[in-house]
Amino acid sequence: MASFDRASSARSPLIPLFPQWGRVSIFELALILTCIALVVVRLPTSFQDVLLLTYMFAGLALAWNIAGGYAGLISFGHAAFFGVGAYTSTILYLNLGLTPWIGLWVGGLLAAVFGAVLALVCARLRGPFFILSTLAFAEVVRLGALNWVSLTGGPEGLSIPPVSGYANMVFTSKAIYAWIMLSYAVAIYAVTKALEASRFGYYLCAIRDDEDAAAAAGVNPLIGRTAAMALSAGLTGIGGSLFAQYFLYLDPTFLISPELSFQFALLPAVGGLGTAIGPVLGSLLITPLSELLRSHLGNAAAGLHLVIYSAGLIVVMLYFPGGLAAAIAKLDWRRRRS
Amino acid sequence: MTPLLEIRNVSCRFGALLAVNKVSLQVAKGELLGLMGPNGAGKSTLFNLIAGVLPPTAGEIVFDGKSITDCKPYDVARIGIGRTFQIPKPYRQLSIVENVMLTAFLREKTTAGARRIAEETLADVGLADYMGTPINALTVGLLKRLEVARALAMRPKLVLFDEIMAGLTPTEVGSMTKFVAGLPARGITVVWVEHVLYAIMKTATRMVVLNRGEVIAEGAPAMLARAPAVVKAYLGEEMDFA
Amino acid sequence: MTAFSQLLISGILIGSIYALMSIGLTLVFGVLRVVNFAHGEFLMLAMYGAWGITQVLGLNPYWGLIAIVPAMFLFGAIVHRLIVQPALDKPHLVVVFATMGLSIFMQNVALMAMSADLRDVPPVFAQSVIIGPLYFKAELLLGFVVTLVCTVALQWIIRKTYLGKAIRATVQDGEAAMLMGIPVPHIFLITFAGGSALVGLAACIMLPLFSVFPTVGLNFVLIAFVIVVLGGMGSIEGALLGGICVGVVQSLSGYYIAPAFGQMFFFILFLLVMIFRPNGLLGQKGAANIGMNS
Numbered sequence: 033m034a035s036f037d038r039a040s041s042a043r044s045p046l047i048p049l050f051p052q053w054g055r056v057s058i059f060e061l062a063l064i065l066t067c068i069a070l071v072v073v074r075l076p077t078s079f080q081d082v083l084l085l086t087y088m089f090a091g092l093a094l095a096w097n098i099a100g101g102y103a104g105l106i107s108f109g110h111a112a113f114f115g116v117g118a119y120t121s122t123i124l125y126l127n128l129g130l131t132p133w134i135g136l137w138v139g140g141l142l143a144a145v146f147g148a149v150l151a152l153v154c155a156r157l158r159g160p161f162f163i164l165s166t167l168a169f170a171e172v173v174r175l176g177a178l179n180w181v182s183l184t185g186g187p188e189g190l191s192i193p194p195v196s197g198y199a200n201m202v203f204t205s206k207a208i209y210a211w212i213m214l215s216y217a218v219a220i221y222a223v224t225k226a227l228e229a230s231r232f233g234y235y236l237c238a239i240r241d242d243e244d245a246a247a248a249a250g251v252n253p254l255i256g257r258t259a260a261m262a263l264s265a266g267l268t269g270i271g272g273s274l275f276a277q278y279f280l281y282l283d284p285t286f287l288i289s290p291e292l293s294f295q296f297a298l299l300p301a302v303g304g305l306g307t308a309i310g311p312v313l314g315s316l317l318i319t320p321l322s323e324l325l326r327s328h329l330g331n332a333a334a335g336l337h338l339v340i341y342s343a344g345l346i347v348v349m350l351y352f353p354g355g356l357a358a359a360i361a362k363l364d365w366r367r368r369r370s
Numbered sequence: 371m372t373p374l375l376e377i378r379n380v381s382c383r384f385g386a387l388l389a390v391n392k393v394s395l396q397v398a399k400g401e402l403l404g405l406m407g408p409n410g411a412g413k414s415t416l417f418n419l420i421a422g423v424l425p426p427t428a429g430e431i432v433f434d435g436k437s438i439t440d441c442k443p444y445d446v447a448r449i450g451i452g453r454t455f456q457i458p459k460p461y462r463q464l465s466i467v468e469n470v471m472l473t474a475f476l477r478e479k480t481t482a483g484a485r486r487i488a489e490e491t492l493a494d495v496g497l498a499d500y501m502g503t504p505i506n507a508l509t510v511g512l513l514k515r516l517e518v519a520r521a522l523a524m525r526p527k528l529v530l531f532d533e534i535m536a537g538l539t540p541t542e543v544g545s546m547t548k549f550v551a552g553l554p555a556r557g558i559t560v561v562w563v564e565h566v567l568y569a570i571m572k573t574a575t576r577m578v579v580l581n582r583g584e585v586i587a588e589g590a591p592a593m594l595a596r597a598p599a600v601v602k603a604y605l606g607e608e609m610d611f612a
Numbered sequence: 613m614t615a616f617s618q619l620l621i622s623g624i625l626i627g628s629i630y631a632l633m634s635i636g637l638t639l640v641f642g643v644l645r646v647v648n649f650a651h652g653e654f655l656m657l658a659m660y661g662a663w664g665i666t667q668v669l670g671l672n673p674y675w676g677l678i679a680i681v682p683a684m685f686l687f688g689a690i691v692h693r694l695i696v697q698p699a700l701d702k703p704h705l706v707v708v709f710a711t712m713g714l715s716i717f718m719q720n721v722a723l724m725a726m727s728a729d730l731r732d733v734p735p736v737f738a739q740s741v742i743i744g745p746l747y748f749k750a751e752l753l754l755g756f757v758v759t760l761v762c763t764v765a766l767q768w769i770i771r772k773t774y775l776g777k778a779i780r781a782t783v784q785d786g787e788a789a790m791l792m793g794i795p796v797p798h799i800f801l802i803t804f805a806g807g808s809a810l811v812g813l814a815a816c817i818m819l820p821l822f823s824v825f826p827t828v829g830l831n832f833v834l835i836a837f838v839i840v841v842l843g844g845m846g847s848i849e850g851a852l853l854g855g856i857c858v859g860v861v862q863s864l865s866g867y868y869i870a871p872a873f874g875q876m877f878f879f880i881l882f883l884l885v886m887i888f889r890p891n892g893l894l895g896q897k898g899a900a901n902i903g904m905n906s
Binding site: 054229230231234235237238240241242244245246247248249250251252253306 | 448460462463464471475
Binding site: 106108153154156157159160161165167168172175179291294297298301305335336338339342343345346353 | 641647695698699702703704705706708709710712713714715716717719720721723724826830834837838841870875876879880882883886887
């Protein structure tokens with residue numbers, strides 16, 4: 033799926049124009065500046081919601097991609113980690129008064145533990161068996177949250193009082209949320225790039241491509257898989273905490289839904305698995321489209337956005353398995369080989 | 371002098387089949403040991419026992435003075451034993467250089483350092499011109515060379531070669547034979563399982579012949595080719611027409 | 613004791629219907645080595661079809677079989693040609709994502725076309741079957757009988773007919789089968805379409821017992837996955853056994869433990885099976901290694 037010629041990427045000394053493995057390119061810098069500009073110009077409120085959700089999903093798709101794209105651990109249960117993060121910071125805030133600024137790290141850590149447990153439980157499983165187990169795992173977490181009423185409020189959910197202030201991480205200005213979500217996405221982008229440039233990142237790719245060969249190169253596949261899943265889950269959990277602070281209401285049927293898990297997986301799949309830019313492009317294309325369709329057509333066409341984007345997914349998977357990232361790579365005329 | 375690799379009374383049983391039966395072997399530093407035997411003789415099993423893929427049911431394997439009997443493949447790699455796969459197992463989504471970098475990471479933690487080792491190793495095995503080629507475009511011969519490069523990029527004390535000649539053209543066999551023959555001089559001990567006998571007979575300093583899980587002959591290549599036990603194992607009992 | 617036997621037998625009956633709905637999934641996996649993530653949506657589509665027939669023609673849903681089974685066969689064939697077949701020679705996750713995409717596509721088309729309302733049909737039989745102190749819905753008993761007939765018939769097809777032998781040859785070694793003149797792509801097509809036709813059959817049997825709504829497939833597909841894994845992917849008699857296990861567990865735990873925890877218990881059961889018996893209760897050895905390096 034990877035579509036870059038990484039072999040020569042460490043060669044040219046200048047900042048490359050187009051995205052490359054393990055390096056920052058002009059394309060990416062321009063993209064980040066555009067994202068910043070979009071927050072600065074203060075779009076109308078409804079667009080700001082779309083914008084911050086786009087950033088959040090970019091971050092979540094990047095987090096998913098660490099396990100799914102690089103380590104080959106295709107998970108359809110990441111909403112469980114999202115939910116764990118959201119509930120942890122919220123419960124700590126509501127019950128103990130702990131500020132979400134700290135709570136989100138606790139949430140991330142707990143989600144990472146959940147991720148490690150999932151990886152260990154599924155240690156021997158591959159392919160569809162692994163995927164199905166992630167689905168079942170998320171269902172167990174969802175039903176747990178739904179039934180542990182004293183802690184999670186059960187089907188009623190939990191509400192965060194809308195008292196704005198920096199200490200309780202609730203803001204009236206959408207722009208601040210947009211900044212937070214953008215920082216979240218950029219931070220995970222940086223983690224991904226660092227991963228690409230590191231030995232650990234290569235180890236994950238090796239485990240994905242051939243476990244026996246990886247083991248013969250001194251890589252312990254179980255540790256690699258567990259670490260990748262924990263990292264991915266932890267970052268997803270932090271995203272969950274951030275979402276809770278924005279949405280101010282937690283409901284297990286949405287937070288830990290299979291639909292949300294699919295969304296985390298589909299954005300990188302459309303954008304390009306195992307690339308840093310792929311999940312970002314996937315989210316930039318799909319999240320605004322689906323949010324705008326949803327808000328403009330409303331209930332008249334409930335589900336239309338998902339119809340369009342699942343049809344897009346099928347076409348991309350069958351005919352352009354490299355995703356949007358491969359399309360960008362093709363633009364790079366200087367690196368194109370005959 | 372203590373041997374680099376010592377196999378003491380190692381057995382491996384799969385259900386009713388005793389694939390390796392009380393095999394003892396010593397490999398001295400700087401040796402090029404050829405391991406031969408007919409199909410089903412237990413060569414691959416012995417190979418996998420050393421590489422940590424299979425645990426022996428009895429016996430002990432000692433490398434460099436330490437027991438590696440219970441080691442996993444990644445432990446075995448970390449203490450300096452490189453290996454190739456009989457059916458090449460490249461990382462299909464990585465480039466050729468990256469394929470080799472992954473083993474080089476055992477010597478160099480940084481990507482730049484590992485890349486340097488990988489490029490040197492690739493040049494060494496004659497793949498310098500193929501660094502930009504996608505994995506899926508490589509021929510069997512080139513994939514086998516990539517396997518060899520991967521095993522050597524970790525700068526091993528001992529390499530295990532598993533049929534690196536199968537599927538190669540005669541020219542390729544010639545150059546590969548010459549290359550492998552030069553390894554002991556560079557301080558790399560070689561244990562080599564091979565079906566292409568003329569290649570291994572020419573290069574090995576010592577040969578071990580396995581049949582039905584047991585060592586049936588051991589010695590210099592020239593001597594073994596005429597040993598009755600070996601001929602019998604390969605061709606069956608000699609008929610007595612007298 | 614009466615309560616227990618009532619629950620046990622209800623569990624077996626409902627479980628057999630779950631098994632019927634899972635046979636298509638296990639068949640496709642066994643032959644094509646592909647997990648169809650849109651399996652539940654096939655069921656949803658067929659249930660809507662059967663419901664439509666009851667509404668338009670005023671017939672009971674069992675009559676719908678005549679139209680739904682061939683229609684689903686055709687639908688399966690089309691999906692196979694357009695989505696599954698092009699993905700077969702690509703990395704495994706292509707078919708995973710493509711069928712996942714199809715699942716979301718169908719769910720949301722259904723949502724737009726039919727809204728999220730629950731649709732159901734009135735009971736077909738006015739009376740329950742009474743055996744001693746035990747009561748059973750006649751629809752459940754009928755479903756049980758249909759499942760048994762279906763399992764036996766499928767076994768017969770696979771053991772005795774040319775088609776069945778060709779299918780088994782393909783499962784054992786696709787390449788060798790091809791060399792022996794078995795048209796493997798056709799076998800794949802027929803298996804996928806046949807699996808879909810079985811889903812159509814299951815849908816008509818299930819409609820009098822369950823409501824249909826756009827996301828109904830998700831509930832059932834998770835149950836089907838559990839059954840298929842329990843029974844061993846690719847095993848038809850395993851699916852029956854797995855279905856009955858799931859039905860009994862659900863029925864008993866729903867009564868003796870809280871219903872909601874019963875559902876959770878059932879996913880935990882799935883994970884336990886995955887950890888300790890990844891090849892299922894009756895499954896073929898090595899099945900869990902499918903997709904190992906894809």
